[in-house]
Amino acid sequence: xxxxxIIARKEFRDDFRNRWTIAVAVLFAVLALSISYFGGAAxxxxxxxxxxxxxxxxxxxxxxxxxxxxxxxxxxxxxGEQDSGTLLLxxxxxxxxxxxxxxxxVGHCSALATATLVGFGVAVVIIQIxxxxxxxxxxxxxxxxxxxxxxxxxxxxxxxxxxxxxxxxDKARAAGLALVTWLTTVIIFDLCLLAIxxxxxxxxxxxxxxxxxxxxxxxxxxxxINLTTLGSGSGNELFMGMxxxxxxxxxxxxxxxxxxxxxxxxxxxxxFRRKEV
Amino acid sequence: MTNAIDISALGKQYKxxxxxxxxxxxVPMGKVVGLLGHNGAGKSTLIxxxxxxxxxxxxxxxxxxxxxxxxxxxxxxxxxxxxxESVSFYGNLTGSEVINYLARLKxxxxxxxxxxxxxxxxxxxxxxxxxxxxxGMRQRLGLAQALLARPELVVLDxxxxxxxxxxxxxxxxVVAELRADGHSVLVSSHVLAELEPHIDSALILxxxxxxxxxxxxxxxxxxGLPGVVVVQLKEVADPASFARELDELGLEHDVxxxxxxxxxxxxxGKLALLQRLAADPSIDDIVVKxxxxxxxxxxxxxxxxxxxxxxA
Numbered sequence: 001x002x003x004x005x006i007i008a009r010k011e012f013r014d015d016f017r018n019r020w021t022i023a024v025a026v027l028f029a030v031l032a033l034s035i036s037y038f039g040g041a042a043x044x045x046x047x048x049x050x051x052x053x054x055x056x057x058x059x060x061x062x063x064x065x066x067x068x069x070x071x072x073x074x075x076x077x078x079x080g081e082q083d084s085g086t087l088l089l090x091x092x093x094x095x096x097x098x099x100x101x102x103x104x105x106v107g108h109c110s111a112l113a114t115a116t117l118v119g120f121g122v123a124v125v126i127i128q129i130x131x132x133x134x135x136x137x138x139x140x141x142x143x144x145x146x147x148x149x150x151x152x153x154x155x156x157x158x159x160x161x162x163x164x165x166x167x168x169x170d171k172a173r174a175a176g177l178a179l180v181t182w183l184t185t186v187i188i189f190d191l192c193l194l195a196i197x198x199x200x201x202x203x204x205x206x207x208x209x210x211x212x213x214x215x216x217x218x219x220x221x222x223x224x225i226n227l228t229t230l231g232s233g234s235g236n237e238l239f240m241g242m243x244x245x246x247x248x249x250x251x252x253x254x255x256x257x258x259x260x261x262x263x264x265x266x267x268x269x270x271x272f273r274r275k276e277v
Numbered sequence: 278m279t280n281a282i283d284i285s286a287l288g289k290q291y292k293x294x295x296x297x298x299x300x301x302x303x304v305p306m307g308k309v310v311g312l313l314g315h316n317g318a319g320k321s322t323l324i325x326x327x328x329x330x331x332x333x334x335x336x337x338x339x340x341x342x343x344x345x346x347x348x349x350x351x352x353x354x355x356x357x358x359x360x361x362e363s364v365s366f367y368g369n370l371t372g373s374e375v376i377n378y379l380a381r382l383k384x385x386x387x388x389x390x391x392x393x394x395x396x397x398x399x400x401x402x403x404x405x406x407x408x409x410x411x412x413g414m415r416q417r418l419g420l421a422q423a424l425l426a427r428p429e430l431v432v433l434d435x436x437x438x439x440x441x442x443x444x445x446x447x448x449x450x451v452v453a454e455l456r457a458d459g460h461s462v463l464v465s466s467h468v469l470a471e472l473e474p475h476i477d478s479a480l481i482l483x484x485x486x487x488x489x490x491x492x493x494x495x496x497x498x499x500x501g502l503p504g505v506v507v508v509q510l511k512e513v514a515d516p517a518s519f520a521r522e523l524d525e526l527g528l529e530h531d532v533x534x535x536x537x538x539x540x541x542x543x544x545x546g547k548l549a550l551l552q553r554l555a556a557d558p559s560i561d562d563i564v565v566k567x568x569x570x571x572x573x574x575x576x577x578x579x580x581x582x583x584x585x586x587x588x589a
Contacts, residue, residue, distance in 0.1 A: 003382060006382055007382075085363065085364070086365055086367060088325075088330065088361045089364060089365075089422075090382075091328075091330055092354060092357070092359040093354060093383055094351050094352060094353075094354040094355040094383060094384070095351065096351050276291075277331070
């Protein structure tokens, strides 16, 4: 077995052992089922609502939760080992630094992807059983699209966490920076975009540049992947309104998402190779 | 290849501060070499350079004929075993899981991992989480992992820190076995007296510089530092008159407790002194002590300081 796989297997098992993976899977399943069942409560009806509406709500929810979990499970992947004193020992073993960080990255990403697949997968199966009209090929496709993009979103935040982990010599500082990263990508970035919209008043520049600015945040790319396939009336009118003038191609969105995984990971590798221990 | 480690003019600076300056030294194949120095002398920096964990600012290191940060550094590390100072492990894993994980990384068999746990006396605690281990147990687990894949060179950084006397003795027994099997060992310590009986030669570091190198006998000869004779007077004897006698003979001495004297041996005068003391009826007991490494360290360090002061 290659060193990357040996390390990945340990990290994957650690995430299970720490109950991270199970807790996240249960959280996803419960949230998905609750949204699906109680989602229409405001309109006065309880029971499984339309599959599209459920997926739209899940997208909004996952956009908050998955980045946070990705950052939390991975922010200490290097700085934590440095802090506890195991990094020096592991680096004296016949593995390269690239293999070490790649193994940890693969391990955490697989744990998060497993939680996403199992959590949402179980919820989808239950919804399909309870709501026969949701049993369409399109629904399965949308869900597959959702789980794939959610796993990639998780991977991109694990990659961002690895950069934070390599950059810092102090675990508490790394944790702080992880939270700042989460706040920035989840709230502050979109607020800034809204502010730009308000100040420019929807001029020509905004119309041409604005849709591309959304590529700068992996959470927005994730929302675009899912919401553009669902169309209007899916519960996220503000976001859809902001992007209504632009037609996004799914493959471009996936490519951008992939870059959000690869570029931070490459940066983490680059920094780790130069880090003094 | 006659040397396990070959170091020449090695220097390391951290943000402009010199941690190691122009160190040249060797660790011969199949020998146990002590790396001595007080805290902050540069021992751990030198070890990190040898393992390729950090890059030098100047100079060169060759370990088992390879550069530790060259293209073969990964395969080189399979031939080296390392026990870091105050080693720590993944607390959420059991002793057995830790050693098996590390064995997989070093391409050693699970069978060898189990045998090593047995060898360091941790068999009984193999299924306990490492977080419940005492410091001594962690240190023994550290020694076990350093021996995975039968490394040609074993580097032990302050291996006896936190060990009780019996565990310390057992550790040095393992070192002696390694030597007998032809392994090379570099062992660092600031407990100088403890290392002395177990090493073939010593490298003495002080403030990042190599103060002296050689066998303990060589170092004694180099320093010209005399041994001492410790004399215990009989209860009825008068310590004051014995001290006067020593003064008259021109022998340097210190008075210790309860009529005990420490007399410096002058070069070439050891036998004559012993004959004289043996004939003295007021003496109850005589013990001859060669200069210990601790004394050598202080003596050589002070010599360098005196030289520096003269140069200044």
